[in-house]
Amino acid sequence: MGKILGIIGGGQLGMMIAEAAKNMTDEIEKIIVLDPTENCPAAQVGAEQIVADFKNRNAIVELSEKSDIITYEIESGDSDVLKSVEKNAEINPSPETLRIIQDKFLQKTFLKENNIPVPDFIQINSIEEVKKGVEDYGLPALLKARRDAYDGRGNYKIDTSEDIQKAYDYFKGQKLMLERFVPFKMEVSVIASRNTKGQIKTYPLVENIHEDNILRETIAPARVSDQIIKNAEEIAEKTMTVLKGAGVFGIEMFVTQDDQIVINEIAPRVHNSGHHSLQSSETSQFEQHLRAILGLELGSTKLVHNTIMYNILGNKSFQGEYKPLKLDDKNLYLKMYGKKVSKPLRKLGHFNLVGNEGETIDQLIERLEAIKPRAIVEST
């Protein structure tokens, strides 16, 4: 008999995990997601749904009673509540790993203590500490909310000393940290996996292009030297060794001006910069996550085709229902997430553009540029 898998969050990540589970019916009998949006993306592909807030204690208890294993597609789950339901279901990654990762200050402290490179940072408890930190680090510097921040929404870039007060007021009442600004050459990431038995595998380094603090495009593989690739993959592996959690993790990094790697942040879940693996790799990150939390042998992470992933984001100029998007090109794989309503910069879908025989990365980028003007969501 297969297991019943509970997922906290039923958005596009939960949806793609549920789809991967359909090819593993011997291991997974059913998926139940907990999500506040009725008929969330994962429910549209057959997952059962408990409609409730991610932090609703009763709903998490109900999910744990109905599931053999619990995992998540968002990192904002309440780690204390999750810890209290460990007697009902196995939870991967563990609530302790989640507790460390979901607080950026604890996460960076943990990495630093384990000699894994991160930008300089300090904890902030008063505006005086921001002023002192800015004096030490120079401008610009980044004031960051420690928790519940994603897609850049938890960051305030302090460019001038006048910004200090504004930045501090912006986060009123939240726990904060200050970070040295890294004038990076490139943003890259490693999708890493560790199964419950301790086996670790990393996917090849990819290059990430952000716009408005949101991931726009991932180029697989990253256009960097072999030395940088080696360094980044070693750092990712070391991170997985010390973190101990089971599952897939997205490890975002910066390549500095002198070609060093520092970790920006870790997501304890499948990651947008790993969506290319659906077509580029021997094992998708979604299948890998399932293999990891079920304690199965991890799949091959070999990149079989050069691929660029492009996110379809909600148009900045409207909110509401939108026309279905159709995109055709050779080896273009469009995946829309079934969200009814578009909002500015909301992630509505993505496509993977897979390299044709003999096509170089530069040619693939050119092909993508020609497609981009058609990859726009319009109001109905």
Ligand code: AMP
């Ligand atoms: P985060 O939400 O912290 O991952 O940050 C979102 C984006 O802000 C990153 O992808 C970077 O482009 C930028 N960013 C975050 N931290 C730094 C930093 N210390 N120096 C420069 N840019 C940063």
